[in-house]
Amino acid sequence: MNQVLTETIRVTGLFGYPVIHSFSPAMQNAAFRALGLNYIYVPFCVHADNLGAAVESVRALGICGVNITIPHKERVIPYLDWVSKDAALIGSVNTIHNYNGTLKGYSTDGPGFIRSLKSIWRSPSGCRAVVLGAGGAARAAVYALVKEGADVWVANRTFLRAVELARSINTATGADRVVPVDLLGDDAKNALLRADLLVNCTSVGMYPNVNEQPVPEEWLHPGLFVYDQVYNPLLTKLQKSAQQKGAETSGGLGMLVHQGAASFEIWTEQTPSLDIMYDAVLGAMGAGHSEL
Ligand SMILES: NC(=O)c1ccc[n+]([C@@H]2O[C@H](COP(=O)([O-])OP(=O)(O)OC[C@H]3O[C@@H](n4cnc5c(N)ncnc54)[C@H](OP(=O)(O)O)[C@@H]3O)[C@@H](O)[C@H]2O)c1
Known part of the structure; x- marks a missing residue:
């Protein structure tokens, strides 16, 4: 019709x-x-x-x-x-x-993210996830991941925002599953080297700044699944770097x-x-x- x-x-x-x-x-x-x-x-x-x-x-x-x-x-x-x-x-x-x-x-941001993640990877239940960012998209992703049973390290450029995000989700869920780390420090690197899942909820790499990525390529590794919520461009610099290091990836279109x-x-x-x-x-x- x-x-x-x-x-x-x-x-x-x-x-x-x-x-x-x-x-x-x-x-x-x-x-x-x-x-x-x-x-x-x-x-x-x-x-x-x-x-x-x-x-x-x-x-x-x-x-x-x-x-x-x-x-x-x-x-x-x-x-x-x-x-x-x-x-x-x-x-x-x-x-x-x-x-x-x-x-x-x-x-519907959190449910949309989880539906998309499950359709191309697996359930995040039991996984170790690093979420980059502490804005609206990150809050929705962290909460959705915790509800699914993941442990989450939230890494943000402005560390205090990561601390506040972790505190509010831990308090609201009654589960101590979110740990704040400074995006620019060794704690973020160490968390990522041990993670199964990386979710980029920063705007880094989004058009027109397509040659930027939120973490160094050396922090990425095989066995990591990288979900970049940025969908323009469809294939971000972060995804390209992750693929070069043997990781599987998805952009945010899903x-x-x-x-x-x-x-x-x-x-x-x-x-x-x-x-x-x-x-x-x-x-x-x-x-x-x-x-x-
Ligand atoms: N695929 C989808 O359906 C979907 C849905 C929602 C959002 N998104 C995407 O998710 C991203 C974030 O959206 P949002 O609504 O959460 O935005 P937001 O509230 O403005 O948050 C932006 C985040 O990016 C960080 N950031 C910005 N520039 C940075 C830089 N140069 N280096 C390091 N960190 C930087 C900010 O850190 P500070 O706290 O330090 O400023 C903040 O944590 C956007 O790219 C958006 O397109 C996609």
């Missing part, structure tokens, strides 16, 4: 600033069309000063739901009627669902698709085609939104 632009169409979208480079509209609209759903996904460029009014417009206009991206994932929480336990714990919402006028907030699929399921209660979502993102990248 083609999207029919009458008042019966269900509107979804994205609130962020900026949103021009997002692949989500291509990905979600392709998935709606493939299932014959009369839904549409629209990018909305929302300045921080207008966030409260924008969220209230979801209710006022009967918008079905929206994704929330940088820089609003944390600041959006006070405007919602209800927030899932996991989203409250990591302090981040990337999906709003307008449920009969009640605005509910979820985070996570992008899986977190989008999880939002789609919340809004529609249907399961989208992952293949169609992958193809749509790759098509949008090829259309000139990235360096590809």
